[in-house]
Amino acid sequence: MKLSLIRPIHLLFTEPIILVFAMWIGFCWGVMYLGLEAVPDVLTVIYQFNTRQVGLSFLTIMGGGLIAFVGGPVQDALYRKNVKRKGVEARLYAPCLGGLLIPTGLFLFAFSTGRTSVAGPLVGLVVLFAGISTVYTAMFQYISDTYTTYASSALASTSLTRNLGATAFPLFASSMYSATLLAGGVGALLAVLPFILLRFGARIRSGIKLQS
Numbered sequence: 001m002k003l004s005l006i007r008p009i010h011l012l013f014t015e016p017i018i019l020v021f022a023m024w025i026g027f028c029w030g031v032m033y034l035g036l037e038a039v040p041d042v043l044t045v046i047y048q049f050n051t052r053q054v055g056l057s058f059l060t061i062m063g064g065g066l067i068a069f070v071g072g073p074v075q076d077a078l079y080r081k082n083v084k085r086k087g088v089e090a091r092l093y094a095p096c097l098g099g100l101l102i103p104t105g106l107f108l109f110a111f112s113t114g115r116t117s118v119a120g121p122l123v124g125l126v127v128l129f130a131g132i133s134t135v136y137t138a139m140f141q142y143i144s145d146t147y148t149t150y151a152s153s154a155l156a157s158t159s160l161t162r163n164l165g166a167t168a169f170p171l172f173a174s175s176m177y178s179a180t181l182l183a184g185g186v187g188a189l190l191a192v193l194p195f196i197l198l199r200f201g202a203r204i205r206s207g208i209k210l211q212s
Contacts, residue, residue: 064129098134
């Protein structure tokens with residue numbers, strides 16, 4: 001019990017790969033819950049949506065998830081083609097795209113809200129959730145392949161930051177426009193992470209003691 005509680009915290013602060021993905025997925029989950037809190041207010045105040053229409057707007061989550069799901073076989077094909085040459089970093093082709101979709105969706109939502117029809121922000125949400133789903137799935141696979149025996153503890157580390165992000169971000173829902181622009185900027189910075197790992201991941205992993 002003690003080891004199960006301590007090891008995820010230890011890994012979070014001693015393993016660069018886990019720390020990076022924990023920060024990224026914490027950000028993604030925070031943005032998603034920020035949307036769940038603030039989008040109904042935006043649609044109600046600006047677009048005069050009723051309760052039923054607001055509820056239907058959350059189909060954007062399903063739409064984004066379906067896009068990520070359809071992209072899954074493409075990522076699997078790229079993995080099989082490149083795994084001998086790139087190692088587990090071959091899992092990172094999809095999040096290279098998914099990481100770019102997140103700030104794209106956020107900026108599209110921010111700049112279209114109140115300036116276009118409701119289709120603008122809704123499309124932004126679909127793009128955003130497609131990116132989040134893609135990044136989360138890839139993170140799960142990459143960490144599992146990297147830490148194998150210790151994958152549960154490694155993933156528990158990311159679960160901690162994920163839940164912290166989901167708790168903190170909705171507190172800024174009252175300033176949705178500013179929060180969305182800020183989140184878009186942070187998302188754009190974080191989008192470089194899979195590109196860095198794709199290039200230098202093997203070198204970083206060479207220093208990991210708990211890969212098996």
